[in-house]
Amino acid sequence: MDRIPILRMGNFLLVTIQVDMHDRLALTLQDDLTNRISEVGARGVLIDISSLEIVDSFIGRTLANIASMARVLDAQTVVVGMQPAVAITLVELGMSLPGIRTALNVESGMEYLQETAEAGMEIGVYGGDSTED
Template sequence: MERVPVLKIGDILLVSIQIDMEDQVALQLQEDLAERIVATGVHGVIIDISALDIVDSFVGRTLATIASVSRVLDAETVVVGMRPAVAITLVELGLSLPGIRTALNVELGIAMLGSREDDGEPEDDEPDPVVVTES
């Protein structure tokens, strides 16, 4: 059975799913991630699904479970890189992935995790480039 590699980069575990996963591979990833979070003590997980051309209810549920398990283990999960057609299909399928944070790419996902410092709420600490002045 194939296995999805989990990479540790600083305080983040990065997973890039590059294969069409059979269900057992997805379940294995869920277990591997939980173990690696505990072993490494990281506080963030990024799952890159930009190579996936579909996300069905099984994979969707697996992502949701990974996010929940990570949270219990004091790590925040961000799913990044979802293709537009996948997003449209997921919503029509009835899966809105509640409880999963998403970002458009790995870079934005890392930024999202970086802003987590105090609590789970993302904070925008950069000054707003657009200043609206009242006339």
């Protein structure tokens, strides 16, 4: 069965969705990603959807689920590169994906992930173990 490849870059996982996804493929991606996050102890997930021509409620929900599951596993998710037409349509559809962080492109998405990861590290270094909750 088709799979969407997941790349690892240090503490981060990178996914580029390039195909017109059918629902099962989206669910497989959700499974694969959550597995990989816990396997490698990833701190961030970047999903590039710049080549996606539509995001319907199912794909939108899958993205939201991935973000929530990643958060539970202590990883931040950022969705990058949503096309204007896709964004307009999603809003009209009634989905504003409030739980998802977005960025214009891979570069600013990575910047965001690095910043949040560093912020998390600082607590560990300066605050000591006891302040972590």
